[in-house]
Amino acid sequence: VAPLLLGSMLGYAGLGRQIRDIEEKDRALEVVVQACKRGRSITRGLLTFARRQEHHRAMADITDAVVETLTLVEIDLTKSHIKVVRELEPIPLTVCDLGQLSQVVLNLITNARDAMKPGGGTLTVRLRERRDLIELSVSDTGSGIEEEIRDKIFEPFMTTKGALGGSQTPGTGLGLSVSYGIVQDHGGTIDVASAPGQGTTMTVRLPVVIAENFERELAVGA
Numbered sequence: 001v002a003p004l005l006l007g008s009m010l011g012y013a014g015l016g017r018q019i020r021d022i023e024e025k026d027r028a029l030e031v032v033v034q035a036c037k038r039g040r041s042i043t044r045g046l047l048t049f050a051r052r053q054e055h056h057r058a059m060a061d062i063t064d065a066v067v068e069t070l071t072l073v074e075i076d077l078t079k080s081h082i083k084v085v086r087e088l089e090p091i092p093l094t095v096c097d098l099g100q101l102s103q104v105v106l107n108l109i110t111n112a113r114d115a116m117k118p119g120g121g122t123l124t125v126r127l128r129e130r131r132d133l134i135e136l137s138v139s140d141t142g143s144g145i146e147e148e149i150r151d152k153i154f155e156p157f158m159t160t161k162g163a164l165g166g167s168q169t170p171g172t173g174l175g176l177s178v179s180y181g182i183v184q185d186h187g188g189t190i191d192v193a194s195a196p197g198q199g200t201t202m203t204v205r206l207p208v209v210i211a212e213n214f215e216r217e218l219a220v221g222a
Contacts, residue, residue: 059093059211062134065102066127073109080113081120089128095209100182107175108138108202115142115200132208133188139201145194153192154180
């Protein structure tokens with residue numbers, strides 16, 4: 001990845017030095033800027049993926065992570081012609097790192113949005129309790145995922161976006177890998193159901209952890 005980005009930056013930087021036309025020079029410099037931003041995004045994702053970040057767990061309502069994230073991306077989804085359907089049932093409090101789970105929600109919504117570009121569609125977010133598990137699902141009406149790709153989507157750098165995937169949509173292939181790691185660290189699972197032309201549903205299942213049990217586990221591990 002690094003040689004690809006550096007080669008692009010050096011090539012366009014060299015071109016910019018030779019071009020006299022201001023508009024063409026600006027276009028070349030913009031490519032360099034975008035390559036730098038992409039490199040920064042990849043680096044941040046790698047650091048997150050490598051160190052899994054320190055946990056800050058407490059009793060919380062995962063509904064807060066879902067609602068706040070939807071509010072954050074509402075304008076962007078509207079501009080992308082995406083209708084949002086919320087099916088949020090009451091769920092129990094659980095011990096979790098709400099910041100990390102917000103990142104998972106954002107990654108899933110971002111992938112769903114990108115799958116529906118450029119025409120838009122419907123994004124459905126469901127949250128409910130099932131058999132002592134908190135179940136979060138994010139569904140889109142996008143193009144779906146090919147079977148050969150579906151088995152690899154949680155691998156680092158697996159993407160159909162950007163320079164790594166051959167599409168115009170930016171992407172590093174780390175969002176789902178990071179999300180997978182966060183969910184695993186919470187003792188949960190993340191699954192995908194998809195077929196070409198039939199959209200995609202990502203489902204996260206997390207155990208309900210009460211504070212007393214969490215503190216007991218910490219004491220045993222100390």
